[in-house]
Amino acid sequence: MATQHARSAARAMIAPAVFLLLVWMLIPLCMTLYFSVHDYRPLRGTFECCEGLDNYIRFVSSGAFQDSVLTTIMMVGGILVITVGGGILLALLLDQAIWGRDIVRILVIAPFFVMPTVSALVWKNMFMNPVNGLFAHLWQFFGLQPVEWLTQLPLFSIIMIVSWQWLPFATLILLTAMQSLNSEQLEAAEMDGAGAVNRFGYIILPHLARAITVVILIQTIFLLSIFAEIFVTTGGAFDTRTLTYLVYQRVIESQNIGLGSAGGILAVILANIIAIGLMRIVGKNLDK
Amino acid sequence: MGRITLEQVRKAFGPTEVIPPLDLEIDDGEFVVFVGPSGCGKSTLLRLIAGLEHISSGQIQIDGKDTTRLPPAKRGLAMVFQSYALYPHMSVRKNIAFPMRMAGIDAAEQTRRVEAAAKVLNLSDYLDRRPGQLSGGQRQRVAFGRAIVREPAAFLFDEPLSNLDAALRVGMRMEISELHKRLKTTMIYVTHDQVEAMTMADKIVVLQAGRIEQVGSPLELYNRPRNLFVAGFIGSPKMNLIAGAEAAKHGAATIGIRPEHIAVGEGEGEGLWTGKVGVSEHLGSDTFLHIHETGLAETITVRASGEMAIHHGDTVRLAPDMAKLHRFDGQGLRMSELQKH
Numbered sequence: 001m002a003t004q005h006a007r008s009a010a011r012a013m014i015a016p017a018v019f020l021l022l023v024w025m026l027i028p029l030c031m032t033l034y035f036s037v038h039d040y041r042p043l044r045g046t047f048e049c050c051e052g053l054d055n056y057i058r059f060v061s062s063g064a065f066q067d068s069v070l071t072t073i074m075m076v077g078g079i080l081v082i083t084v085g086g087g088i089l090l091a092l093l094l095d096q097a098i099w100g101r102d103i104v105r106i107l108v109i110a111p112f113f114v115m116p117t118v119s120a121l122v123w124k125n126m127f128m129n130p131v132n133g134l135f136a137h138l139w140q141f142f143g144l145q146p147v148e149w150l151t152q153l154p155l156f157s158i159i160m161i162v163s164w165q166w167l168p169f170a171t172l173i174l175l176t177a178m179q180s181l182n183s184e185q186l187e188a189a190e191m192d193g194a195g196a197v198n199r200f201g202y203i204i205l206p207h208l209a210r211a212i213t214v215v216i217l218i219q220t221i222f223l224l225s226i227f228a229e230i231f232v233t234t235g236g237a238f239d240t241r242t243l244t245y246l247v248y249q250r251v252i253e254s255q256n257i258g259l260g261s262a263g264g265i266l267a268v269i270l271a272n273i274i275a276i277g278l279m280r281i282v283g284k285n286l287d288k
Numbered sequence: 289m290g291r292i293t294l295e296q297v298r299k300a301f302g303p304t305e306v307i308p309p310l311d312l313e314i315d316d317g318e319f320v321v322f323v324g325p326s327g328c329g330k331s332t333l334l335r336l337i338a339g340l341e342h343i344s345s346g347q348i349q350i351d352g353k354d355t356t357r358l359p360p361a362k363r364g365l366a367m368v369f370q371s372y373a374l375y376p377h378m379s380v381r382k383n384i385a386f387p388m389r390m391a392g393i394d395a396a397e398q399t400r401r402v403e404a405a406a407k408v409l410n411l412s413d414y415l416d417r418r419p420g421q422l423s424g425g426q427r428q429r430v431a432f433g434r435a436i437v438r439e440p441a442a443f444l445f446d447e448p449l450s451n452l453d454a455a456l457r458v459g460m461r462m463e464i465s466e467l468h469k470r471l472k473t474t475m476i477y478v479t480h481d482q483v484e485a486m487t488m489a490d491k492i493v494v495l496q497a498g499r500i501e502q503v504g505s506p507l508e509l510y511n512r513p514r515n516l517f518v519a520g521f522i523g524s525p526k527m528n529l530i531a532g533a534e535a536a537k538h539g540a541a542t543i544g545i546r547p548e549h550i551a552v553g554e555g556e557g558e559g560l561w562t563g564k565v566g567v568s569e570h571l572g573s574d575t576f577l578h579i580h581e582t583g584l585a586e587t588i589t590v591r592a593s594g595e596m597a598i599h600h601g602d603t604v605r606l607a608p609d610m611a612k613l614h615r616f617d618g619q620g621l622r623m624s625e626l627q628k629h
Contacts, residue, residue, distance in 0.1 A: 188373035193361035
């Protein structure tokens with residue numbers, strides 16, 4: 001293995017990156033912690049020290065907090081169900097030897113490269129607009145009343161938009177997992193009398209279990225911080241205010257930096273609890 | 289019950305014909321080995337019988353019933369795969385019970401058959417382990433177990449021993465032969481190893497490029513190879529095939545003589561050919577000598593006894609047993625037996 005010399009060289013080489021990461025992470029975190037114990041409202045000119053946990057208590061005790069946690073759970077849960085379910089179906093499809101498979105694969109991955117703001121705007125204006133949107137035209141074609149997506153089904157609409165973005169990720173991971181399945185296992189199951197549904201349930205799905213837990217873990221961590229999609233569509237109205245968005249509103253719209261910082265710290269703690277819990281589950285799954 | 293008949297079975301992948309139309313009859317209870325070099329179509333033929341590949345034309349009958357269009361599970365055959373294809377997330381018990389679970393057999397019967405199979409295969413202590421915790425030989429036995437509990441009309445083996453080390457392979461070879469003697473069920477076994485074919489088979493089917501070169505018992509193939517390919521393929525080390533003037537003396541295009549049918553003597557004296565020893569392989573029981581400079585174009589391989597003290601560069605006399613000489617014509621086909629003098 002590495003000699004003493006090589007190890008110290010490696011440490012020196014990696015130091016700048018570690019340093020940058022620490023600065024980028026620790027300074028904002030420390031500043032948030034620092035502000036969260038202050039009554040800091042710049043537009044009123046107040047900056048008073050040592051509020052203690054007042055900001056935290058105020059943030060948690062407001063009705064908006066509970067609603068936002070519930071909204072976050074529903075949003076993340078809905079997106080996970082759609083992306084994992086859809087990802088498995090798409091991966092099954094893309095695993096077949098179909099004509100033009102390589103092109104289809106690239107097309108499937110494409111949404112992942114679209115910036116969240118752009119995709120949300122495209123969905124909002126081109127698909128979900130109740131007058132000019134494609135969906136409105138489709139509904140009218142069948143003689144139906146167009147749905148006002150973002151006011152009637154706001155949470156569902158945002159779930160759709162974000163699921164569209166994350167479906168490629170889930171598909172890609174699940175497809176690679178599916179390709180690592182020994183085809184002789186499927187043939188053996190076929191000889192053993194398992195039909196297509198049983199082959200999926202008894203062979204393919206258990207084989208995908210690890211990949212599915214990895215997809216859930218990674219997506220949850222990213223989905224907890226959804227912001228752009230809410231910002232450009234509903235602006236947090238109609239019960240689409242997640243915890244992240246609530247923090248933003250407290251800081252920017254109410255100009256209460258102390259209160260918002262307290263919310264931010266709470267969000268970090270909650271996200272870490274979830275992440276550690278998921279890591280444990282994944283770890284157990286990977287040990288098998 | 290396991291009589292399998294192939295009639296004019298043909299398989300083509302797109303424009304390439306892997307198996308030209310062939311006929312084959314497999315009797316109930318027979319142990320049939322498909323043997324041939326890699327890429328000869330033996331595995332494809334097995335998969336056609338199993339139903340994992342569709343045949344392009346022709347008919348496959350099992351016990352007189354046309355099964356050409358039946359899905360694999362309905363043909364009543366069980367297959368053991370080269371990679372064993374065990375289900376890694378299931379315990380050994382669940383692996384073995386899987387076909388019965390799919391068939392909807394009740395739990396008590398499932399348990400009974402699993403226990404019985406485990407007892408036969410010495411797996412009773414491992415039933416609650418996962419395949420990943422077993423050795424190669426044990427995994428192989430689990431794969432057998434999964435096949436046995438189905439009580440199939442015939443077992444299909446696709447090079448089942450090729451992932452095992454040499455010592456284990458010999459052991460498993462015996463176990464499969466014993467299993468066949470006990471179950472008396474038809475078995476079709478694919479291998480590229482002619483030693484496996486010779487030791488296990490009731491009937492060997494030698495394949496080359498999808499064509500059947502010869503069908504027969506191991507000794508028939510050994511004693512009377514129908515053509516040059518079979519002559520060269522069956523037997524280890526290979527039969528010496530000699531073309532040219534030496535063959536013409538016997539009125540043939542090519543003559544063949546097995547290494548074990550040539551007597552070796554040291555120094556000058558009587559003998560048909562004289563040559564120098566090249567490489568000699570000492571196996572203990574036998575010594576295989578590769579002889580050069582015999583006046584023939586080919587290097588001659590001979591089997592001598594293990595005790596024979598012969599070294600590189602020694603001159604030896606070779607006396608082939610003329611009664612064991614094989615003669616082949618210009619097309620490589622076997623010619624009638626020589627008249628004994």
